[in-house]
Amino acid sequence: MTLRPRPRPGSRPRTARGLLAALAALVLTVTACGDATRPGAGGGSGSGGDLTVFAAASLTDVFTTIGRDFEAATPGVRVTFNFAGSSALATQIDQGAPADVLASAAPEPMRTVTDAGNADGSPTVFARNQLVIAVPEGNPRGVTGLADLTAPGMKVALCAAQVPCGTAARSVLDAAGVHLTPVTLEQDVRSALAKVRLGEVDAALVYRTDVRAADAEVDGVGFPESSGAVNDYPIVVLRNAPNLTAARAFVAYVATGPGRAALAAAGFQVP
Amino acid sequence: MRRVETTTRPVRRSGRTGRVPVALLAPAVLGLLFLVLPLAGLLARTPWNTLPQRLTAPGVLTALRLSVQTATLATLLCLVLGVPLAWLLARVEFPGRRLVRALVTVPLVLPPVVGGVALLLVFGRRGVVGGWLDATFGITLPFTTAGVVLAEAFVAMPFLVVAVEGALRSADVRYEEAAATLGAGRWTTFTHVTLPLVGPGIAAGAVLCWARALGEFGATITFAGNFPGRTQTMPLAVYLALETDPQAAIVLSLVLLAVSVAILASLRDRWVGT
Numbered sequence: 001m002t003l004r005p006r007p008r009p010g011s012r013p014r015t016a017r018g019l020l021a022a023l024a025a026l027v028l029t030v031t032a033c034g035d036a037t038r039p040g041a042g043g044g045s046g047s048g049g050d051l052t053v054f055a056a057a058s059l060t061d062v063f064t065t066i067g068r069d070f071e072a073a074t075p076g077v078r079v080t081f082n083f084a085g086s087s088a089l090a091t092q093i094d095q096g097a098p099a100d101v102l103a104s105a106a107p108e109p110m111r112t113v114t115d116a117g118n119a120d121g122s123p124t125v126f127a128r129n130q131l132v133i134a135v136p137e138g139n140p141r142g143v144t145g146l147a148d149l150t151a152p153g154m155k156v157a158l159c160a161a162q163v164p165c166g167t168a169a170r171s172v173l174d175a176a177g178v179h180l181t182p183v184t185l186e187q188d189v190r191s192a193l194a195k196v197r198l199g200e201v202d203a204a205l206v207y208r209t210d211v212r213a214a215d216a217e218v219d220g221v222g223f224p225e226s227s228g229a230v231n232d233y234p235i236v237v238l239r240n241a242p243n244l245t246a247a248r249a250f251v252a253y254v255a256t257g258p259g260r261a262a263l264a265a266a267g268f269q270v271p
Numbered sequence: 272m273r274r275v276e277t278t279t280r281p282v283r284r285s286g287r288t289g290r291v292p293v294a295l296l297a298p299a300v301l302g303l304l305f306l307v308l309p310l311a312g313l314l315a316r317t318p319w320n321t322l323p324q325r326l327t328a329p330g331v332l333t334a335l336r337l338s339v340q341t342a343t344l345a346t347l348l349c350l351v352l353g354v355p356l357a358w359l360l361a362r363v364e365f366p367g368r369r370l371v372r373a374l375v376t377v378p379l380v381l382p383p384v385v386g387g388v389a390l391l392l393v394f395g396r397r398g399v400v401g402g403w404l405d406a407t408f409g410i411t412l413p414f415t416t417a418g419v420v421l422a423e424a425f426v427a428m429p430f431l432v433v434a435v436e437g438a439l440r441s442a443d444v445r446y447e448e449a450a451a452t453l454g455a456g457r458w459t460t461f462t463h464v465t466l467p468l469v470g471p472g473i474a475a476g477a478v479l480c481w482a483r484a485l486g487e488f489g490a491t492i493t494f495a496g497n498f499p500g501r502t503q504t505m506p507l508a509v510y511l512a513l514e515t516d517p518q519a520a521i522v523l524s525l526v527l528l529a530v531s532v533a534i535l536a537s538l539r540d541r542w543v544g545t
């Protein structure tokens with residue numbers, strides 16, 4: 001690279017003091033931000049303050065609703081969600097992300113967190129979910145079961161094997177003896193669904209609840225093999241939770257409290 | 272491969288003597304640390320004892336080969352389209368040139384995932400261009416290797432255009448004017464005078480463009496999806512490995528890092544000078 005600043009006549013180099021002051025200001029701003037954004041900082045006692053919930057992508061809609069209801073029922077608490085693939089969330093927590101609660105879409109990512117000693121107590125299964133075939137509104141290709149997905153010219157999106165919906169998809173396809181080559185292995189269930197909504201694929205294996213969340217654009221086709229791969233959703237309070245009180249209250253709200261009704265309404269099976 | 276020497280290369284300025292001001296040295300060292308420390312962290316956490324097995328794991332070489340191939344093809348595409356575009360911006364007066372110049376840099380500020388969605392809306396099956404391609408030729412771009420090249424080119428081309436335009440604007444136009452007075456047309460002037468003149472700038476831009484394409488993630492996974500051997504480039508493989516096996520992700524990152532540094536270092540010495 002050739003970067004040659006042209007010396008400008010008459011322009012003097014800025015003083016060292018000015019630069020250092022700017023640098024100091026920058027450092028101060030950064031450290032101040034760090035303090036303010038730490039969850040629970042200045043939250044005080046009781047169950048008030050900020051609550052950070054890491055939740056699986058398939059919980060995006062229902063947890064957003066539950067979070068709002070929980071905030072209304074617990075004055076002073078502000079719930080922040082981080083929705084992503086369960087395994088990514090587990091990795092973030094094991095790397096020290098400051099979270100209070102983890103809700104995973106399968107037991108395996110949860111196990112990496114409990115095995116690493118990052119959970120406070122043992123996880124509770126609060127919901128179950130099943131796969132369906134998501135097809136564009138009106139089912140233009142007339143899909144009735146897994147076998148139709150191998151039709152010539154059929155473009156199918158699956159989740160990658162590294163995330164729960166991908167593991168479940170693999171096991172139902174194997175159980176059904178269907179040899180399917182997808183066009184893409186998406187990084188989480190909502191990305192797979194998005195490919196159907198955008199019309200780029202003809203079908204995707206997603207959870208029943210995802211189809212319900214995208215009701216207007218997508219239809220769900222159930223298939224008998226899906227009962228062989230039911231996903232358990234565990235939830236747990238994390239050991240280093242910055243806001244332990246609110247975290248326990250939230251888990252109780254979801255697993256045994258009013259959250260159950262919201263989960264059922266979203267299409268989850270509630271144990 | 273021959274380095275193009277031109278007489279316009281200015282004599283190096285001799286501002287090298289005297290004490291290095293602290294006000295420059297301190298932030299420079301901090302900046303260097305900031306850039307290098309994450310790489311050191313990667314090296315520190317590398318599982319060296321299982322490295323050979325992990326490197327020969329199925330899929331690693333496939334993803335690496337796909338990454339290098341698509342980044343190279345994307346760079347070629349950017350050269351074919353980007354150099355003329357840079358020339359147009361630098362040498363031709365036309366109304367709205369400032370607007371066009373701003374538009375060219377849009378992919379630089381656009382989050383790559385948004386770029387991927389935008390590409391889907393145009394080149395996807397239901398897109399304006401994509402729908403026509405599908406109906407007329409039966410070609411679909413999403414979920415294909417060509418789609419990866421397209422996504423990478425979209426994100427990387429501004430780097431090339433900006434570098435080449437900068438080189439063109441700082442090049443001495445008198446050579447081109449001399450060629451014109453001797454009867455050369457604009458095309459001849461471009462190929463025989465302008466191109467050799469800004470050769471190093473084009474090479475630098477191509478290297479930047481290639482590096483950006485190699486690391487591309489967001490637009491690729493959104494537009495081209497993820498399938499091993501077809502659209503799964505190294506950054507996608509790293510992201511998915513991170514979901515279940517962070518150590519594998521570190522190894523993959525290391526491989527990508529080593530290959531890109533090796534290629535960039537060799538290109539830099541050969542073409543760009545120092």
